[in-house]
Amino acid sequence: MADTDEKKIHDVVMVGAGPAALTAAIYTTREDIDTLLFERGVVGGLAAITDMVDNYPGFPDGIEGLTLAENLRKQAERFGADIELGEVMKIIDEGKLKKLDTTSGDIYAKAVLVATGSDYKKIGVPGEQEYYARGVHYCATCDGAFYRDKRLVVVGGGNSAFQEAMFLTRFASHIDMLVRSTPKASDILQHDMEKYIKEGKVTLHLGTTTDEIVGENNQVTKVVGTKDGKKVEFPTDGVFVFVGLKPNTQFLEASGIELDEIGFVKTNMHLETSMKGVFAAGDVRSGATMQIASAAGEGATAALIIREFLEGRKTPQSEATEEVAPVPAA
Amino acid sequence: MVKNITIFTTNTCAYCAMVKKFLDMKGHSYDVVNLDEQPERQAEALALSGALTVPITVVTKQDESRQVVVGYNLAKLAPAVA
Numbered sequence: 001m002a003d004t005d006e007k008k009i010h011d012v013v014m015v016g017a018g019p020a021a022l023t024a025a026i027y028t029t030r031e032d033i034d035t036l037l038f039e040r041g042v043v044g045g046l047a048a049i050t051d052m053v054d055n056y057p058g059f060p061d062g063i064e065g066l067t068l069a070e071n072l073r074k075q076a077e078r079f080g081a082d083i084e085l086g087e088v089m090k091i092i093d094e095g096k097l098k099k100l101d102t103t104s105g106d107i108y109a110k111a112v113l114v115a116t117g118s119d120y121k122k123i124g125v126p127g128e129q130e131y132y133a134r135g136v137h138y139c140a141t142c143d144g145a146f147y148r149d150k151r152l153v154v155v156g157g158g159n160s161a162f163q164e165a166m167f168l169t170r171f172a173s174h175i176d177m178l179v180r181s182t183p184k185a186s187d188i189l190q191h192d193m194e195k196y197i198k199e200g201k202v203t204l205h206l207g208t209t210t211d212e213i214v215g216e217n218n219q220v221t222k223v224v225g226t227k228d229g230k231k232v233e234f235p236t237d238g239v240f241v242f243v244g245l246k247p248n249t250q251f252l253e254a255s256g257i258e259l260d261e262i263g264f265v266k267t268n269m270h271l272e273t274s275m276k277g278v279f280a281a282g283d284v285r286s287g288a289t290m291q292i293a294s295a296a297g298e299g300a301t302a303a304l305i306i307r308e309f310l311e312g313r314k315t316p317q318s319e320a321t322e323e324v325a326p327v328p329a330a
Numbered sequence: 331m332v333k334n335i336t337i338f339t340t341n342t343c344a345y346c347a348m349v350k351k352f353l354d355m356k357g358h359s360y361d362v363v364n365l366d367e368q369p370e371r372q373a374e375a376l377a378l379s380g381a382l383t384v385p386i387t388v389v390t391k392q393d394e395s396r397q398v399v400v401g402y403n404l405a406k407l408a409p410a411v412a
Contacts, residue, residue, distance in 0.1 A: 042402065043351070048344035066344050085352055085404060103404075133381040133400065141342035145365050146372060146382040238382070 010036045012306055013100055013109035015088045016248070018045025019292050020282025021115035022072040022081075023299030024306070029079035031307060036109075037076075038102060040087040044069020045117040046245075046283070047292050049139050050160075051167035054188075056292050066141070068292070091255040093275050111306045114252065114265055114273065114280040115299065118245035118290070123155060127213030127220075128241070135220030136213060136239050140164035144171045147238050153178060153223045155210045156242035162189040164242055169201045176234045178208045178225055180243075208232065213239055247284050260286040271302050279306060331392045332411055335360035338375040338386040342366075345402035346385040352404065358411055360387075 012028055014021040017039035028035045042048045050065030059068075077083065086103035091112055100107045120138045122128055128136050137143040144167060152172040154165040157179030165175055166189075175196075183190055183206070196202040205227065212224040223234045247264045258266045258274035264286035271279045281302040282288060282295035335353065337360055339346035353360050363371055365384060379386045379400045387399040389410045397410045 040404070042344045042348050044344060048347075051342065064342075066342060066347065069344065070347075085348070085355070087404075133383045135382065137383065139343075139345070139383075142340070142345055143383045144342075145340045145369070145384075146376075148369060 007097075007106075007108045009097065009108040009110070010034050011109070011310055012036075012111045012113060013038065013088075013098075013107060014113040014115055015091075015100075015251075016045065016114070016116040016282070016284070017043045017073070017083050018115060018117045018282060018295065019047055019069075019072060020117070020284075020295040020299035020302070021113060022076045023296040024113055024115065024281065024303040025076040025081035025299075026072075026079060027300055027303030028306065029076065029081045032080075033307060033310065035081050036107070037081060037083045038086055038088050038100075039083060040085075040103075042069070043073050043083060046119070049141050051141050051163065053292060056296075087251075089251055089254075091252070091257065091275065091278060093256070093277075096277075098275075098277060110277070111309055112278045113299075113302050113306065114249075114257075114278060114284060115282045115295075115302075116248035116251075117283040117295075118247050120160070120242060121244045121246045123210055123241055123243055125210055125212055127215065131213055131215055131220050131239075134218065135215060135237070136241065138241055140167050140240055143238075144168050144240075147171045149173050150237035151235060152176070153210075153234050153236040153239045154242065155223075155239060156244075157181070157183040157185060157206075158242065158244065159185045159189055161185065161242035162193055164240060165202060166193060166196060168240060169196050172201075174200070175202045176223075176236065177202060177204050178210050178223065178234070179204060179206050180209055182206055205232075205234075245283065245290060249284060262286075264288070270305055271298065272305070277309065279309075332358060333390045333392045333394075335390070335411065336363060336388045337361070338363045338365060338371070338378075338384050338388075340364065340366045340384050343384050348402045349385045349387055349407065352402075352407060353411065356411060 011034040014037045017037045047065045048069035052062045054062040088102050090101040092099040097108045148171045152175045154177045162185035208225050208227040214222045265280040266286050281298035375386050381400045389397045399406045
């Protein structure tokens with residue numbers, strides 16, 4: 001890090017330390033680019049709280065999400081990446097430098113990579129907030145152990161819901177899965193789930209909405225939903241919710257960086273945002289495929305683009321005139 | 331002044347690893363109660379925190395006052411161990 005006029009100036013600051021940023025950091029640090037990562041949550045992001053990752057290349061038997069995250073962190077730190085535990089509240093464009101308002105004070109960077117990923121959405125029904133962490137959960141690998149031999153409801157029909165429900169079968173006596181329409185999980189996850197359905201560990205309830213989480217004496221007792229226009233009830237000891245992702249971009253709203261209608265960061269085809277010198281990669285980017293492998297690939301791409309940016313090369317993004325727009329994932 | 335710190339964890343909890351990493355960075359030692367290995371202590375974690383979640387970090391000060399931090403929450407954890 002170079003100190004100029006008592007400013008802490010880094011070549012690149014990466015906001016987030018999930019697979020995209022950690023991969024980017026492996027690339028930048030190997031080229032002696034001074035790199036600081038800021039992480040307000042878990043190093044490794046959602047990957048770290050995923051039970052098992054079966055679709056990341058190079059691991060024929062799959063790999064635990066936490067182990068993959070740890071390995072990525074160690075690899076980035078091995079080459080000199082510095083991970084700071086804290087939060088970036090705002091990015092301010094000061095021309096050649098970007099000022100980051102952080103919990104550690106003001107930090108300056110020549111380039112910034114936004115790789116803050118996504119978090120699980122809430123359903124937004126009565127009881128959800130009231131029983132948060134006391135019967136309503138969003139992390140199976142964290143909280144599943146509290147439900148040994150208990151009944152559970154899992155809400156959602158995507159990859160995360162199926163994968164985490166299967167993880168929870170190691171604790172729960174039975175799981176009711178409430179799927180609003182039809183399952184969106186991959187064919188292989190749906191195939192894997194068949195085993196648990198046949199064993200009677202999981203019951204799938206398709207076309208079933210989740211309307212309310214009800215409790216008594218400070219404990220969740222049931223979930224009320226609707227199926228075929230009729231009210232249905234599912235007695236349960238706890239509820240795990242996996243109904244999609246929302247981008248972690250609240251801090252960018254105050255930074256003037258353009259977001260799409262859902263809140264994901266818009267970039268051009270060179271991963272540059274509407275603020276020159278600020279790039280985005282991984283799940284936070286509009287058009288991302290929400291895959292760990294894609295995030296890692298985008299992280300590597302971003303690192304190479306940032307290197308060219310820092311070297312002042314005449315790069316496509318430095319002379320880009322095209323409108324910032326969502327593009328397919330790398 | 332911190333007298334001792336106990337973290338309730340499980341084997342698969344990524345947020346627990348973050349609490350440990352933060353305390354390591356700050357030079358604090360701590361005891362770990364792994365609820366996968368000691369499930370009989372779940373009730374204790376619940377009684378301390380009112381929450382069915384990990385990590386639960388219990389910070390006991392020299393004056394025996396106690397602060398319980400639920401989850402990986404730097405805004406609460408950092409001042410608790412300062």
